[in-house]
Amino acid sequence: MINLEFTEEEKNSLYYERFHHPHPRVQLKMEVLWLKSQKIPHKKICQLAGISPNTLLTYLRDYEEGGIEKLKEINFYRPKSELESQKETLKKYFEKNPPVTINEAVYRREELTGIKRSPTQVRKFLKSMGMKCLRW
Structure with a gap:
C-alpha cells in the first residue's frame, strides 16, 4: 500500500480540479487522489471511482513522481504509421x-x-x- 501525505493546499487543489478541469480523465484522477487524501482504503476508492487496483496504483505512482501536474498529463496511445x-x-x-x-x-x-x-x-x-x- 502506498502511503502519501497531502498538504491542505494539495487537498484543496485536488478538490477543485476534480470538478473544474476540462478533461474527464483528469477529473477522475483528481477524484481518486482526493479520496486517497481523505484516508479512504484502496478497495473502497476503486469501488467508488470504478477503476481497477492497477489503475489506482498508476495514479498514485504518477502523483509520487510529479505531483498534481503529472496527473494533468494525458497520454493516449497513438501508433505511428509504418509508412x-x-x-x-x-x-x-x-x-x-x-x-x-x-x-x-x-x-x-x-x-x-x-x-x-x-x-x-x-x-x-x-x-x-x-x-x-x-x-x-
Missing part, C-alpha cells in the same frame, strides 16, 4: 503516376513498400497526403 518515413517518396510517385482505381493504388503501394493494407486504409492514407479521389 510515415516513406510518405514523401510515395506522394511523389503517385503524383507522377496517379492510380486510376484504389485497387491499383493498393497494388502499387504494396510493390513499392512491401506493406499490404486494405483499400480503405490506402484511401485514407492517400487522402492524408492531400491526394484527391477520382474513381476510388
